[in-house]
Amino acid sequence: MEYKGFDHSFNITNRIAVITGGANGIGRAIAKLYLEKKANVAILDLNENVRDIAKELHPENAIGISCDITHNESIDEAIQTVLDQFGKIDILVNCAGVALLDDAENLSASYWQKTMDLNLTASFTMCQKVGNVMIKQGTGGKIINMASQAAIIALDNHVAYSASKAAIVSMTKSLAYEWAQFNINVNAISPTVVLTELGKKAWAGEKGEKAKQEIPLGRFGYPEEVAATALFLASDATNLITGENIVMDGGNTIK
Template identity: 55%
Template structure:
């Protein structure tokens, strides 16, 4: 990859982005900010709430496509990528954001919850990246951003399956980055701490949240827009020398 001048405002103008888990939370924030930065955005989610995000992006003057997709089904992933390429002709940015978490002690977590976690959090990003990479290799350019977690490299109580899936995401990010760099494809991960999505607000309310915040040097949890800002930077030409990295957004939690 050769150096290219970049827009200091981290513009994504003219880019085509595909974002999973785009209906709410971090995925929604990334999709909307990408549109604000000039990208056309393909929205993948299984929830009808994604239609609200579609309207927001259209109101921003960008093109968009909603693909209701069960990410545990390989055939649906393949069909969604094909539909996206039929409409836009290319995919410049892929954000693997969709995820699930089932909380339980390691000795009690069910096999079903383990399997669902691995299917959505690990297998789906791998399969989707494979399909999209075939197109990016043809293009000789592309960027993949995998949303991992601080749980991918530290221990969190009751997060056994989630931790395993996110540790694996960080691992496959490095392998994909190494193998696909020769084709002009960059692959990076982003690892947030607790982010105040709707689910995050409920899960970390009250004393449990107060105790957790005391462990974070900056003294607060993150916002979806802060993760989105990092995802914009990594997808922009300004990050042309960054691949195989894991950008930690944790307010200093893991430096202690």
């Protein structure tokens, strides 16, 4: 595709974005920012209040869809709902995930499988199904997968989580390579600890202070910062960026 310039305000007006796990945390911050930039947003989430959350974010341009992305039929129904409502899909953000932590010698088979089912397999299935929609549309698209700094460094008790996120990075590269011919950009974001409500609880006190000492910039991230990177990757400013893993960790992995 030829370079045609881009709107310097990182415009995504009228684009249709699907965000998994968009009812809370990082996903909700991304949905909120996309809506501020005048995109239309479909939030896919298991949260029973997802429809109300979407209306709260924007009564007209956001819809909430109850969806279990570990089940193909649920994904198919959700995608069809988005297409019925908005007619197309331009952006996919895979934000839904789980962190089930334990030391490697005691990690249960169920923890491992649940982590892979949601973090990896469900993300691939979303990419595959929405990717096919984008290919049929013939207008390209943007896919953003949420990975983690745990994909590239070792962390205590994170063996299943780290494995799933490392696979996300590799998957992102493979999809980017295959789908470049269709003008579909596929990238990943790898944050450090992000201070969502769950992040604040999990990293409070001495544990968090010790972890921040390992970060050159000396702090954790905020959902709004990850959302800003997701906006950048969704915009035409990044039409030449694909297959990349954008690390947002305050310099933790440069050591």
